[in-house]
Amino acid sequence: MLTTLTNQNNAMATGFVAMLPQIAISLIIVVITAIVARFTAKITDLLIGKTDIRPSLRQLIETLVKLGTWVLGLMIAAIVVFPDLTPGSLIAGLGIGAVAIGFAFQDIFENFLAGVLIMVREKMRIGDVIECEGIIGKVEHITLRETHIRALSGELTVVPNSVLFKNPVEILTDREQRRHDVVIGVSYDTNLDEAADVIRTAVSVIEQVDDEKGVDVFAQEFNSSSVDFLVRWWSGSAPRSGRESKDQVVRAIKRGLDEAGIEIPFPYITHTFKEKVPMGENPGEPSTGG
Template identity: 65%
Template sequence: MNDQTGDPLNTLEILIAQLHSMWEGIISLLPSLVIAILFLVLTWIVARFATKIADRLTAKTAMRPSLRELVETLVRIAIWTVGLLIALTILLPDLTPGSLIAGLGVGTVAIGFAFQDIFENFLAGILIMIREKMRIGDYIRCEGIEGKVEQIMLRETHIRKMSNELTIVPNSILFKNPVEILTDQQRRRHEIVVGVAYDTDLEQARSVIRTALETSEVTDDQKPVDVFACEFNASSIDFRLRWWAGSAQRDMHDSRDIVVRSVKRALDKAGIEIPFPYITHTFKDAIPMASHGD
């Protein structure tokens, strides 16, 4: 008997039979393919309509623009995910929704491990926007980063330093660490330390300093002015001066400048010596108004 397995005619017949079978499969799939395509078109229409509704609803709220865009994106993704799953089950009846969801779950876990930092910053950005405590234009300090908030995005926040450099901070840093919002209130308390000679009448010095503070045009007359004798220094007795003024960084520098010059002028006029060399204390960082009741 002759072996005909290598006969070119036999091979051609097998190839034609396979192509014919594939063609029949495609023809049999056409109705399902048309229905799946129509369903995807319907999904596109529904996604556009739902996005417009979400945009109108969020426009009536005080949501940040970035958060509104996120809501619209999530609505669009949710509708398209459901639409694609249904279209796949129509096109491939043997592919059940359960197996698709299980596959998506495994894929999501794998992607989550691969892009953990990205998702962490993304989620932190969403929570920062929802919390809405930190606003555009606020002056903040966090982990050695200090400046004005220019933009809050889903993954990062742009902070402009006073020297005009831009710092791009991952949102996870701002979410996981304490953030000082120095401009949370319109007014905050500032303070400096000034020393007088040991032979000075402290009651007179306190009165002169208090008058200089109270008559300064930058101090808030609705808030108390404090003058405390606080320390015996190497060559002086130190007074701690506290007053309320604007919370913006420029206001802080302006008010300290005016207070220092006013106090120096008043002490000179009263003949009260500021010892030299005088060991100054570092100006203490101003404290937000909301955290102090005095």
């Protein structure tokens, strides 16, 4: 038994020594692969830099080129160490291994695939302000696994790509402009046609409002103490641009209605009592009035 183990160890040692040249060559191939992968990434970046490809897609192409270089280099190194391996058998083995790894790291590969698809599709670029699953902010960085979203208040949220891919994403800055609205009420004794003209004129002259797309003023509903108008206009799509234009619109409407003598009412409250309320100076004394 001991002799058999000794012979096996000697055979393994002899085989390992015989394989040292192949191992050394394979290590050199790995080093060369690392150098070639770095150069191919730089060359790819130079070639793509002359085009109008968006940054996220550029990063994806560079990553795939680098990954392909590494896969090819490692395959060559494995064939050098194990000459019996063929490209076909190696690819088949990698396929079986990929399936097993895929089941073990399902979430990771799901985010990876979602990252690839997010980078490929045209919408949602870096710099866009988006809203998804209660997360609102500007897209700062997109990787193959996650996306960095900077909240409007400054916090950074790292979102798995699968969340952005499987759920509806509202892109607030997909276009340069979007429609904003505000509700304004006037008193019931107001001439509604006159009020609508005053509001439309006040909003149309604001610089941040796109007068080519017009200003909509709709009498919307009878409220408790006012007739409400829905005012809609087009301005910048960024959240700050929307707030700035709404600030100017509200100020202009208030100023225009004041100048026209049109009241913006506050809620009126009417109290009804079942019994007569004493009107005397002292609550306990009966009223002496008529």
